[in-house]
Amino acid sequence: MQMILFKMNQQHYLISADTVEEVVDTIAITQVPLAPKWVEGLINLRGTVITVVNLATLIGVAESATNKNILVLNHEGNRKGLLIEEVMEVLDIEDQDVQLAGINSDSHFVGVVAVEDVIADVIDVAKLSF
Template sequence: MQMILFTMNQQYYLISAASVEEVIDTVTITKVPLAYHWIEGLINLRGTVMTVIGLAELIGVTRSKENRNILIMKNDEEKKGLLIEEVVEVVDIEPADIQLTSSDDQDYYAGVISFPDKVANIIDVNHLIF
């Protein structure tokens, strides 16, 4: 399966490429008053207004100093942006290579993949953002 490898605060994460429609450079995000702390705001993407969610705030990790990309996530006809630090590459992962750990308090966490030079956490946030 294809997954998108990206960084946040010097750590590596993977998310399924099947749930990502496209990756865009960060654009101007309009803040929304009284929104949840993990809602970054709204963007206008080719005439469509969509919510942008700060992934770091959503999963409780330290926010990156600079966020360069937004993952446009899709679920049926609904789309939302996911603010991340930077996409590194798209990788092919064999399901047998996923090392699972039981973590009841983190329902977004789907396992770990070891690469020769790094370790990446697999996250599944679709059920959290849609």
Template sequence: MQMILFKLNQQFYLISAASVEEVIDTIEITPVPLAAKWVKGLINLRGAVMTVVGLSELIGVPESKEYKNILIMKKDDKRKGLLIEEVSEILDVDPEKVVLNDDAKEQNKYYSGIVSFPDKVANVVDVTKMIF
């Protein structure tokens, strides 16, 4: 399965490429007063206004110093932005390489497993059911 490998606060994460419509460079985000802590604001992407969610706040990790990319997530006809530090690469990951950890999944509902690479380890995150 194709997955997008990205960094957030110097850690690596994977997300299913099937749930991502496109990757864009970070653009101006307009804050929304009284919104949830994890809602960074709104963007205007080619005439479509959409909510941008801060992944670090959503999954409970410290914020990054710099955000370079926004993943445009899609589910049915809904779209939302997911603010991340930086996309590293797109990989084909064998589903058998995803190690499921029930303890970690109970502690954090966004993690669905871990994938080990020769030079790094990446958490597999599934946030689509939480942001839509």
């Protein structure tokens, strides 16, 4: 399966490329009053308004100093943007490469993968509560 390798605050993560519609550079984000703290705001992407979620805040990790990319997801017809530090590359990952899979079925982390010289946490978009 194809997965997108990205980093946030010097940590590496993988997300299935099946759920990612596109990767865009960070653009102006309009704040939304009274939104949950993990909602960064709204963007206008070619005439479509998309909610942008700060992934670091949502999953409870330290935020990056700079966020260069937004992963535009289309999960079950619902489009959202995930604000991340930087996309590294797209990789082909085999199911058997995912280690520690199924240890915590309640978590959005579904395992880890050793990629070159880094260890990346695998995030399941379906388990993110946003």
